[in-house]
Amino acid sequence: MAATTWAPPALPARSAAAPKRRRWSLGTPFSYMTAFVVMGITLVPILYVVISGFRTSAQINTAPVAWPHPWVFTNYTSVLKSSAFWHYVGNSLFVALTATALTVATGSLAAFALARYSFKGREALFAVFMVGLLFPAGVASLPLYLWLKNLGLLENLMGVALPEAAFSLPYTIFILRPFLRAVPGELEDAAVVDGASRLRFFRSILVPLSRPALTTVAILSFITSWNAYLLPLLVLSNPIHYTLPLGTASFQTTYSQDTAAILAFAALSMVPALAFFVLAERRIVGSLTGALRG
Amino acid sequence: MATDRATLDQGLASGLPGPTLASPGRTGTVRPAARPGRARRRLELAALIGPALVLFACFVLVPIVIAVRYSLYNWSGYGPLSDFIGLHNYRAALDDPVFRGAILHNFIYAALSVVFQLPISLGTALLLNRKLRGQRVFRLVTFAPYVVSEATTAVIWLLMLQPGGFVDQVMKDMGLGGLVQTWLADIHIVLYTLFVVITWKYIGFGIILFLAGLQGVPVELKEAASLDGATPAQSVRHITLPLLGPTIRIWVFLAVIGSLQLFDLVWIMTLGGPANASDTMITYLIYNGFQSNEFGYGSAAAVILFIICFAFALLYQRFALRRDTAGALTRIVN
Numbered sequence: 001m002a003a004t005t006w007a008p009p010a011l012p013a014r015s016a017a018a019p020k021r022r023r024w025s026l027g028t029p030f031s032y033m034t035a036f037v038v039m040g041i042t043l044v045p046i047l048y049v050v051i052s053g054f055r056t057s058a059q060i061n062t063a064p065v066a067w068p069h070p071w072v073f074t075n076y077t078s079v080l081k082s083s084a085f086w087h088y089v090g091n092s093l094f095v096a097l098t099a100t101a102l103t104v105a106t107g108s109l110a111a112f113a114l115a116r117y118s119f120k121g122r123e124a125l126f127a128v129f130m131v132g133l134l135f136p137a138g139v140a141s142l143p144l145y146l147w148l149k150n151l152g153l154l155e156n157l158m159g160v161a162l163p164e165a166a167f168s169l170p171y172t173i174f175i176l177r178p179f180l181r182a183v184p185g186e187l188e189d190a191a192v193v194d195g196a197s198r199l200r201f202f203r204s205i206l207v208p209l210s211r212p213a214l215t216t217v218a219i220l221s222f223i224t225s226w227n228a229y230l231l232p233l234l235v236l237s238n239p240i241h242y243t244l245p246l247g248t249a250s251f252q253t254t255y256s257q258d259t260a261a262i263l264a265f266a267a268l269s270m271v272p273a274l275a276f277f278v279l280a281e282r283r284i285v286g287s288l289t290g291a292l293r294g
Numbered sequence: 295m296a297t298d299r300a301t302l303d304q305g306l307a308s309g310l311p312g313p314t315l316a317s318p319g320r321t322g323t324v325r326p327a328a329r330p331g332r333a334r335r336r337l338e339l340a341a342l343i344g345p346a347l348v349l350f351a352c353f354v355l356v357p358i359v360i361a362v363r364y365s366l367y368n369w370s371g372y373g374p375l376s377d378f379i380g381l382h383n384y385r386a387a388l389d390d391p392v393f394r395g396a397i398l399h400n401f402i403y404a405a406l407s408v409v410f411q412l413p414i415s416l417g418t419a420l421l422l423n424r425k426l427r428g429q430r431v432f433r434l435v436t437f438a439p440y441v442v443s444e445a446t447t448a449v450i451w452l453l454m455l456q457p458g459g460f461v462d463q464v465m466k467d468m469g470l471g472g473l474v475q476t477w478l479a480d481i482h483i484v485l486y487t488l489f490v491v492i493t494w495k496y497i498g499f500g501i502i503l504f505l506a507g508l509q510g511v512p513v514e515l516k517e518a519a520s521l522d523g524a525t526p527a528q529s530v531r532h533i534t535l536p537l538l539g540p541t542i543r544i545w546v547f548l549a550v551i552g553s554l555q556l557f558d559l560v561w562i563m564t565l566g567g568p569a570n571a572s573d574t575m576i577t578y579l580i581y582n583g584f585q586s587n588e589f590g591y592g593s594a595a596a597v598i599l600f601i602i603c604f605a606f607a608l609l610y611q612r613f614a615l616r617r618d619t620a621g622a623l624t625r626i627v628n
Contacts, residue, residue: 039431045494048454064458064460065460106349109341114343128355142580142596143364147353162349169346229444229562252452
């Protein structure tokens with residue numbers, strides 16, 4: 001897991017010897033079949049939700065598997081017109097952006113110190129941060145709730161963003177440290193000779209050089225925070241403060257009779273995450289896999 | 295510039311100290327002046343590590359410590375901590391068949407993941423590890439469920455699994471109507487229904503992870519093996535899988551830790567029911583701690599969960615991940 005030499009987590013380039021004779025082995029059609037089956041299983045639930053959102057609850061109840069006939073748009077338009085939906089999106093965006101900014105800012109500074117300064121207790125300090133890798137926020141949620149209550153951070157979006165940032169710190173430091181360490185010492189010496197302070201060296205040389213790793217941790221932290229359910233569930237009980245996952249779950253219980261409306265809401269709740277994903281697919285997939293392959 | 299140089303040269307020539315050129319870096323090498331340099335370094339370190347450490351201590355370490363403290367009291371979350379009861383909460387939790395059941399369910403999820411998801415995702419990745427058209431589309435589609443939130447996933451599947459809903463209808467249309475069950479209401483089936491949903495959500499991540507790992511297996515090795523007369527199966531068994539070892543071990547680690555802290559999907563789809571048949575440790579502690587205002591008791595359950603995760607992680611680090619570049623955690627133990 002701990003890579004001493006860190007390869008930038010870009011998707012592995014196709015092998016250098018790419019232009020090779022294209023071999024049509026027996027396995028190839030079988031591979032395509034497998035690919036189609038896997039994609040089918042993945043896509044069916046998503047398509048079901050999106051398409052059924054265009055039907056009425058009555059239609060869905062009489063025939064669960066059918067095309068919309070006629071196509072009904074009111075489910076979607078009423079969600080899009082409701083202020084609640086946009087409120088949830090706004091809250092989620094605020095929490096995820098705040099948590100991501102905090103993690104990346106504090107985590108990269110700490111990783112810099114842990115990578116390029118030698119001081120007593122450095123490895124111990126690193127180990128303390130790494131303990132956090134074992135404990136996803138879920139494990140600590142109940143005590144965290146009590147603690148946030150003491151701090152007066154209940155019913156406060158910062159009460160969600162701060163712990164989420166804290167719980168993202170371990171992997172942020174874990175991913176960034178080897179990256180910052182791999183930058184050759186000669187570069188630092190050269191910068192110092194040119195009169196740059198170490199902080200200046202960090203800002204002007206290390207940060208631009210480690211942009212891929214920074215993007216990785218930012219994306220990881222954003223997705224984690226955007227999708228979080230348990231901590232917001234405990235901290236935020238006023239619907240005004242709901243994040244999108246909380247709002248989606250509560251919409252389902254509130255309108256449990258109106259299947260079509262729930263489906264439309266669920267479909268729309270997927271849109272921001274999926275759009276972000278399609279835009280940054282290479283980075284996201286590369287990040288997650290790159291971060292894990294040591 | 296030229297005049298600066300000139301005055302500097304003059305200064306040096308005349309043996310006088312240069313006007314204002316004594317840079318702090320230069321004087322830093324002189325013994326007595328080293329002190330401010332060291333103080334500055336300390337300050338720098340504090341400024342760099344301080345914010346992260348405060349954030350981490352405040353929201354990760356402190357809650358863990360207070361959980362241990364609360365777990366020793368009978369406490370409803372209000373008023374002072376006065377009713378010290380020692381380890382009673384722990385004994386009560388471990389004696390509760392529901393909590394024991396919840397722990398068992400977590401272990402069942404972990405075992406099912408390793409037994410089913412690992413071969414499926416690994417096998418799929420091996421099959422797809424060749425030049426195919428539409429790789430990007432495949433990655434995009436397969437990975438999508440991983441990005442969709444657990445809450446939305448839960449709501450979608452909850453609706454699809456309703457009696458007479460999408461899943462039942464599709465099974466009837468395929469002539470499998472006889473196999474239709476009350477997926478989420480049958481205490482003997484609900485665990486496995488949830489496992490299918492979990493698999494749907496996380497299998498793509500495994501496939502993509504293994505595909506990325508397979509890119510790191512040198513083609514030359516496989517070619518050499520086939521020249522030496524190895525069958526494709528042999529080459530997978532003796533070359534690909536060993537080289538994929540680190541990726542597999544990481545996947546197993548993530549899958550088990552993920553199974554131990556399962557909550558969102560279960561909570562939204564079944565609330566741990568029916569009759570606690572799908573409870574997990576976290577649904578148990580949220581229900582019996584948070585919702586019942588038994589914060590001392592809930593904290594004890596949290597600490598137990600915590601110890602289980604910690605023990606697993608340390609043992610796994612020590613015995614399974616040891617061969618990979620030794621992780622930071624191994625160093626804690628040693």
